[in-house]
Amino acid sequence: MNSFGRLFRVHIFGESHGACVGLTIDGCPAGLPLSAGDFITDIERRKPGALGTTPRKEDDIPLIKTGVFNNITTGAPITILFENNNTRSSDYEKQRTFPRPGHADWVASQKFGGHEDFRGSGHFSGRLTVCLVAAGVVAKKILKGIAVAATITEIAGETDTEEGLQKAFGAKDSVGGIVECRVNGLPAGLGEPFFDSVESLIGHAVFSIPAVRGIEFGTGFAAAKMFGSEHNDAIEDKSGKTKTNHAGGIVGGLTNGNELVFRIAVKPTSSTPKDQQTYNRETGQVETFSVKGRHDLCIALRVPVVLEAVTALVLADLLLLEQRIPRIIA
Numbered sequence: 001m002n003s004f005g006r007l008f009r010v011h012i013f014g015e016s017h018g019a020c021v022g023l024t025i026d027g028c029p030a031g032l033p034l035s036a037g038d039f040i041t042d043i044e045r046r047k048p049g050a051l052g053t054t055p056r057k058e059d060d061i062p063l064i065k066t067g068v069f070n071n072i073t074t075g076a077p078i079t080i081l082f083e084n085n086n087t088r089s090s091d092y093e094k095q096r097t098f099p100r101p102g103h104a105d106w107v108a109s110q111k112f113g114g115h116e117d118f119r120g121s122g123h124f125s126g127r128l129t130v131c132l133v134a135a136g137v138v139a140k141k142i143l144k145g146i147a148v149a150a151t152i153t154e155i156a157g158e159t160d161t162e163e164g165l166q167k168a169f170g171a172k173d174s175v176g177g178i179v180e181c182r183v184n185g186l187p188a189g190l191g192e193p194f195f196d197s198v199e200s201l202i203g204h205a206v207f208s209i210p211a212v213r214g215i216e217f218g219t220g221f222a223a224a225k226m227f228g229s230e231h232n233d234a235i236e237d238k239s240g241k242t243k244t245n246h247a248g249g250i251v252g253g254l255t256n257g258n259e260l261v262f263r264i265a266v267k268p269t270s271s272t273p274k275d276q277q278t279y280n281r282e283t284g285q286v287e288t289f290s291v292k293g294r295h296d297l298c299i300a301l302r303v304p305v306v307l308e309a310v311t312a313l314v315l316a317d318l319l320l321l322e323q324r325i326p327r328i329i330a
Contacts, residue, residue: 004205007320010135010313015117016125022081023131025138030075032141036062039137045305046133058085060130082130098289101278102270126210126299129306136309139316146185148311150304154178168297174269177300181262181307188240188257190318197253205310206264211299214265218248264307266300
């Protein structure tokens with residue numbers, strides 16, 4: 001439901017226009033240095049402000065409520081809150097009649113009997129990715145010597161992000177993109193086949209990011225067009241280093257010590273300003289409407305740091321399961 005992980009377990013809560021959003025991390029080792037300042041870099045990377053992102057801005061100052069004493073983790077559950085202070089819920093009152101195509105409005109209403117908080121998409125909002133980013137900051141502290149980096153490789157089919165964004169502005173519509181994640185420094189043997197293979201766990205975590213529509217590891221779907229002898233990664237030495245990396249650093253569901261490489265497809269923002277046809281709850285007819293409010297024209301622009309975070313969550317949990325994390329002494 002709203003929790004993920006076995007030993008390093010993350011629970012997120014809150015709604016887009018509620019008092020706050022937040023998270024609780026259970027299973028974080030004691031002795032890690034942690035203060036509000038540690039969150040600044042990644043939180044800033046997630047914030048809007050760049051061309052093509054929403055004008056809604058929150059301070060996103062992490063309020064660490066439990067699990068930290070004298071700026072050191074205690075081993076108890078860590079609870080962090082982020083207040084919502086820049087909401088404009090009236091935009092969503094007007095749209096209540098029209099469930100947005102591509103968004104969770106209609107299915108949420110069906111599931112929760114119309115009692116869901118629809119303001120700003122409520123619990124379905126990308127606003128909650130700030131919680132994922134915060135959890136990733138803590139998880140990255142466990143990944144000593146392991147580097148996780150995600151970058152945008154394509155916007156609206158263009159490798160030049162500015163050209164991709166111009167497509168959105170020209171069409172007065174939203175666009176999607178591709179984000180690639182690379183992890184270096186992983187030991188071989190992480191993963192728990194069959195159902196907890198590294199791909200399974202990363203895929204599970206990645207699809208918790210709103211708007212993700214696909215994932216591929218290494219060569220990905222292009223592997224279907226290759227010969228086996230071409231796709232196989234020849235092992236070069238006793239460390240497991242391979243000549244190529246078509247597998248993306250994972251074989252048999254386990255890390256093989258090479259660079260972990262995967263890409264995700266991010267769909268265009270559902271809340272597009274362009275006129276659309278959709279069902280009107282009041283009249284029972286399909287009618288023309290347009291989405292009002294503050295939304296990203298391209299969600300992919302803000303996804304890289306979120307992708308890093310969920311990847312770090314998975315890897316921290318796997319490292320703890322393998323007992324590869326030494327006891328931390330302050």
